[in-house]
Amino acid sequence: MFIKCFLLLSAINFLSAGRVPQPEERIIGGEDIEIEEAPWQVSIHRRGNHICGGSIYSKDIIITAAHCRFTREGKQLGAEEFQVRAGTSWSNSYGTLIQVAAIKSHDKFSKKTYANDIAVMRLSKPLVFSSKVQSIRLAEKNPSPETPAKTSGWGAVRVTDYHGIPLPESPEHLKGVELLVQNCQNYLFTTEDNVCVESDGKSNCNGDxxxxxxxxxxxxxxxSFTLGQLCDGFVAFAGVPAFRNWILNAIESL
Structure with missing residues (x-):
């Protein structure tokens, strides 16, 4: 779905749910976790279905990926299209479901390369913090290579190749996995703004x-993205330290 040429388009895949084909399953190689283990985790919904994950920055601000607000055809969607479910381990039930009031994505986000893949959402009403709903601080510096890092989500847990068509199998219960930070210079199509992770048999995938x-x-x-069709390689994240100032300024502007 992204890159500067046809080969790039066929090689890179977004992690959003509902985009086909997509190489990243849910959390591959992960385990069920309860929301108390990642109380900042939210599920972003569109038309009643989970499409992306996000993180709670404050009682009314969610941080997510810019590409989550675009359709497969490249249409940019407004805030009225999205809701956020917080405080639950289940993507489509329990917790609190709140309408998104405003959204801002990076003005230099590229739908071809996924550069600057960062966005913030303001909720229509504040969350109530509890053991299941908590904010998370923004990191100020990137972790060193080989640092263990945790990720979570409701993305696919496996991808089956059906006559050349990848079919992701997505769970309803939150999953988590620990991955090792790697040097992004070792991977194609990444930029200095990315944080990259890879561990054998473990990955993010469609819906993450x-x-x-x-x-x-x-x-x-x-x-943000991975390469291939079966979510079995590295994963590139938009690096929060690189976008920290943008995030803070975007929040002020919402």
Whole structure:
């Protein structure tokens, strides 16, 4: 879905649910976790269905990926199209469902390369914090290579190749996995603004877009893209330290 040429288009895949084909399943190689283990995690809905993940920055601000507000055809969607479900381990039930009031994505986001893949949402009413609903701090510096990092989401847990068509199998219960931070220079199509992770048999996948990458209880990345069709390689996150100033300024402007 993105890149500068046809080969790039066929190689890169977004992590959003409902985009086909998509290489990233849910959390591959992960385990069920309860929302208390990642109380900043939210599910972003459109038309009653989970499409992306996000992270709670404050009682009314959610951080997610810019590409989550675009359709497969490249149409940019407004805030009225989205709701956020918080405080639950289940993507489509329980917790609190709140309408999004405003959304701002990076003005230099590229639908071809997924550069600057970051966005913020303002909710129509504030969340009530509890053991299941908590904010997360923004990291100020990138983690070093080989640092363990945690990610979570409701993306696919496996992808089956059906006559050349990848079919993701997505769970309803929140999953989490620990991955190792890697040097993004080792991977194609990444930029200095990315944080990259890879661990054998573990990955993000379709439906995990916008979700958190966490080190030391700080948000270091927002799930953006991977390569291939079966979610079995590295994952590139929009690096929060690189976009920290943009995030803070965008919040002020909403």
């Amino acid at each position: 877009s916008g979700g958190p990458l966490v080190v030391d209880q700080q948000l270091v990345g927002v799930a």
